[in-house]
Amino acid sequence: MNYDKRSLLSGIKAFIAETGDMAYFAGRFFREVFKRPFEFKEFLRQCYNIGNRSFLLVGITGFIIGLVFTLQSRPKMVELGADAWIPSMIALAIIREIGPLFTALISAGRIGSAIGAELGSMRVTEQIDAMEVSGTNPFKYLVVTRILASTLMIPVLVILSNFLALYGSFLVEYLKGEVSFRFYFDEVFRAVKYTDLIPSTIKTFFFGFAIGLVGCYNGYYCKHGTAGVGIAANTAVVKTSLMLFIIDFVVALITDILFLS
Amino acid sequence: MIQKSVQKNVVISIRNLNKKFGNHQVLEGFNLDLYEDESLVIMGKSGTGKSVMLKCLIGLERFDQGSISVMGRNMEKLSSEDLSYIRSEVGFLFQGSALYDSMTVRENLEFPLRRHKIKFGHIKNTTPLIQEALESVGLQHTLDLMPDELSGGMKRRVALARTLILRPKIILYDEPTTGLDPITSKEIVFLIKSVQQKFQTSSIIITHDVDSARHLADRMILLINGKNYAEGTFDELDHSDDPRIMAFFKS
Numbered sequence: 001m002n003y004d005k006r007s008l009l010s011g012i013k014a015f016i017a018e019t020g021d022m023a024y025f026a027g028r029f030f031r032e033v034f035k036r037p038f039e040f041k042e043f044l045r046q047c048y049n050i051g052n053r054s055f056l057l058v059g060i061t062g063f064i065i066g067l068v069f070t071l072q073s074r075p076k077m078v079e080l081g082a083d084a085w086i087p088s089m090i091a092l093a094i095i096r097e098i099g100p101l102f103t104a105l106i107s108a109g110r111i112g113s114a115i116g117a118e119l120g121s122m123r124v125t126e127q128i129d130a131m132e133v134s135g136t137n138p139f140k141y142l143v144v145t146r147i148l149a150s151t152l153m154i155p156v157l158v159i160l161s162n163f164l165a166l167y168g169s170f171l172v173e174y175l176k177g178e179v180s181f182r183f184y185f186d187e188v189f190r191a192v193k194y195t196d197l198i199p200s201t202i203k204t205f206f207f208g209f210a211i212g213l214v215g216c217y218n219g220y221y222c223k224h225g226t227a228g229v230g231i232a233a234n235t236a237v238v239k240t241s242l243m244l245f246i247i248d249f250v251v252a253l254i255t256d257i258l259f260l261s
Numbered sequence: 262m263i264q265k266s267v268q269k270n271v272v273i274s275i276r277n278l279n280k281k282f283g284n285h286q287v288l289e290g291f292n293l294d295l296y297e298d299e300s301l302v303i304m305g306k307s308g309t310g311k312s313v314m315l316k317c318l319i320g321l322e323r324f325d326q327g328s329i330s331v332m333g334r335n336m337e338k339l340s341s342e343d344l345s346y347i348r349s350e351v352g353f354l355f356q357g358s359a360l361y362d363s364m365t366v367r368e369n370l371e372f373p374l375r376r377h378k379i380k381f382g383h384i385k386n387t388t389p390l391i392q393e394a395l396e397s398v399g400l401q402h403t404l405d406l407m408p409d410e411l412s413g414g415m416k417r418r419v420a421l422a423r424t425l426i427l428r429p430k431i432i433l434y435d436e437p438t439t440g441l442d443p444i445t446s447k448e449i450v451f452l453i454k455s456v457q458q459k460f461q462t463s464s465i466i467i468t469h470d471v472d473s474a475r476h477l478a479d480r481m482i483l484l485i486n487g488k489n490y491a492e493g494t495f496d497e498l499d500h501s502d503d504p505r506i507m508a509f510f511k512s
Contacts, residue, residue, distance in 0.1 A: 121362070129321050130359035134373035135345045 025217050029147055032140050039141050046149035054110050054157055058103050062161030065102060066094065066168030074176060083177060087184050088191030090169045095192055096200050099162040101248055104207035107154055108240040112215040115146050116236030119219025120229040128220070143220060147212035154208030155201060199255040206247045214240040269297040272431055272463050273318065278327035280313055280487075287313050288324070288487040293465075295431070300457055300464045302474045302495075304509065305484030311467040312356065314484075315433050318465075319353055320344055332430070349377040352424035352432040352462075356439055358416040360408040360423070367391055367404045370423050377427060394426040395419075397459065398452060414445035418452065425456065432456070434466040438473050450476050471510055475499075483509065 070090055077083050119142060122128050131138040166188060173179040218232040218239070273295035280288040287310035295301050305311050316322035318329055320336055329336040331347050339347065360369050370391045374384060384390070395401045398418040408416060417437060424432055437453060438446035450473045457464055466477050474481060475495050483491040483498060483506060491498055491506050499510050 125357050125362075126355045126359040127361055129316070130353070130355055130361070131372075132321060133319060133348050133353045135348060135376035135378075136372075 021221075022213070022217050025143075025220075026213055028139065029144060029213070032137070032144050033148065035140070037140075039145050042141055043145040043149055046145050047153055050107075050111050050149050050153040051156065053114065054107055054153075055160060057110060058106055058157045058161045059164050061102065061106055062099065063164040063168040065098060066090065066165030066170075067172055069093070069098070069165075070169040070172040074172065084187075086173060086177075087169070087179075087187035091166060091188040091191050092196060094162055094165045094169075096196050097248075099165055100158050100200055100204050100207060101244065103158045103161040104154060104204070104211065104244050105241060107150075107157060107207075108211050108244060109237050111150060112211045112236045112240045113233040115150075115212065115215030116219040116222075117229055117233035119143075119146075119216060120222035120232035121226075123220065123222040124225050124229060139220075143216045146216050147209060150212030150215070151205055151208040154211060155204040158201075158204045158207075195255075195259040199251055199259065203247065203251040206251070207244055210243045210247060211240050214243060269299070271295065272297055272332055273465070274328075274330040275314070275318070276328045278314065278317065278329065279325045280310065280317060280322070281325055286487060288317075290488060291327070291484070292489055293482065295463055295465055297463055298457075298461055300466065300477050300479045302466045302468060302478035302481045303484055304468060304471075304474060304481060306509075307469070309484045310487045311484055312435050315353070315435055315465065315467060318433065319348060319351055345377065346380065349373075349380040349427050350430050352427060352429035354417075354420055354424050354432065354434045354437055356435045358408075358413075358420040360411075360416055360420055362408055364408075365404070366395070366400075366406050366408070366411075366419050369408070369419065370394055370426050373423060373427055380427070390426055394422040397425060397456065398422045412445075413441055414448060417441065417445075417449055421452065421456065425460065428460070429462060431463045431465075434464060434468075436467055436469065438468065438470050446470065446473065453477060 070086065073089070074083070074086060077086050077089070119128075122131075122142070128138045128142070131141060166185075170179070170181060170184045173184055174181070215236040218236040222228045222232040224231070271294050273293065275291060275293040278288050278291040279286070287308075291310070291314060293301070293303075293314075303311050303314075313322055317324045318331065318336070320339070331351060334343060334347060336344075336347070360366075361372065364372065371387050374387050374390060391404070392401060395404065398421050400415060400418050400422065403411060403415065403419065408419070411419060421437075434453065438449050441449060453464070453466070454477060456462065464477075466473075468474055468477075478495045481491075481493060481495055481498055482489055485505065491501065491503065493501075498506055501507065501510075
């Protein structure tokens with residue numbers, strides 16, 4: 001019993017300490033991001049890496065989600081005589097929730113783990129120290145560029161994923177209900193309002209920031225040699241996924257208070 | 262040999278250096294003087310704080326107590342510009358080479374050259390300097406290779422070229438032959454020796470390898486439990502009748 005209490009207490013202490021460390025890490029990002037020199041070339045390289053690494057995966061999964069979601073909800077909607085509502089229902093679900101969250105979760109697995117592993121391996125092989133000795137601020141060169149690129153590229157990936165998900169949904173409607181492209185997207189645009197678009201778009205920037213931050217944090221402070229690199233990559237995915245749900249919950253709460261209540 | 266060194270300028274001076282990781286005292290009152298053009302070898306068992314001392318020396322690790330002076334400048338009171346200047350004058354050869362995986366050999370060498378603007382300004386054409394540095398380690402043909410296409414010995418040579426490209430006055434070698442086969446180790450030792458002669462650098466070399474120490478050391482420090490245990494030329498220590506020194510050299 002005593003042992004359980006002790007381990008619970010040490011777990012809580014470790015959680016608080018790590019949250020504090022991560023907040024400090026985030027604070028350092030905001031301090032460094034506006035300072036010269038700007039590592040513009042590396043930032044562009046990271047934007048390309050993140051986009052290039054993920055667009056196919058995000059695009060395909062988005063398309064399949066739209067397809068499956070419509071396939072599964074269509075019979076019930078037809079049974080209720082509400083098949084005309086399918087485009088707007090699917091659009092709202094995808095744009096407000098499914099698109100951003102799924103894209104962010106997939107990106108956490110793809111980008112977050114890659115960042116964690118890359119920086120982790122650089123840490124254990126002393127490449128980060130070598131960078132510092134070479135007259136470079138490694139935090140600026142490696143961390144700031146990756147967090148910034150992730151913050152800006154995740155929204156782009158979400159837009160791509162949302163569009164392909166809606167296209168997948170349209171294909172089902174076209175094949176099963178003979179709905180035209182124009183009718184389907186007219187219904188989509190009629191249903192989606194700014195109050196749907198703005199919070200979900202803002203949310204994606206926070207998702208991107210969380211993916212970059214947690215990936216970089218775990219990689220940058222990687223310990224215990226090569227085994228630590230695997231742990232850094234894995235931990236980055238687990239923590240980011242949890243963080244994404246928390247952000248999603250907080251944004252849903254704020255949106256409800258500001259726009260929907 | 263020591264007499265000769267004493268007459269020269271001290272380029273690095275460490276006094277009463279203390280460093281702790283948690284409850285583990287890594288360095289305890291460590292002292293060191295490195296003279297101009299001198300090759301100082303530091304030996305000691307793993308975990309006695311040799312690499313930590315080098316990292317404190319170049320500002321990669323903070324120390325708890327003591328003082329470090331590099332080329333007459335107190336490392337604790339340096340501005341970021343001064344620290345950057347010191348780092349351009351003090352090269353560091355890392356234990357595992359630490360080449361950037363995502364860059365070619367050319368980019369690896371170009372990186373510090375473009376970054377140390379205080380020393381070099383904006384260099385338009387870096388190719389001649391890169392080629393010269395690679396020639397000095399005999400690897401001019403590796404210019405467009407990636408680090409994972411190089412052998413362990415070649416990586417160490419490229420890392421040395423990356424250090425040399427900054428034309429440092431002092432080079433710190435952190436176990437330069439660790440993980441290499443005996444023949445490649447010997448090649449690296451001779452390369453270090455030729456670099457010291459050609460570029461007139463002062464060096465601190467950390468090694469476990471007695472054979473490397475024999476070839477490289479003008480003077481040696483034996484580090485035990487984070488403290489200076491013995492100091493002298495290779496021959497002086499090799500012929501010592503102190504059982505702890507003997508155990509080290511005869512093993």
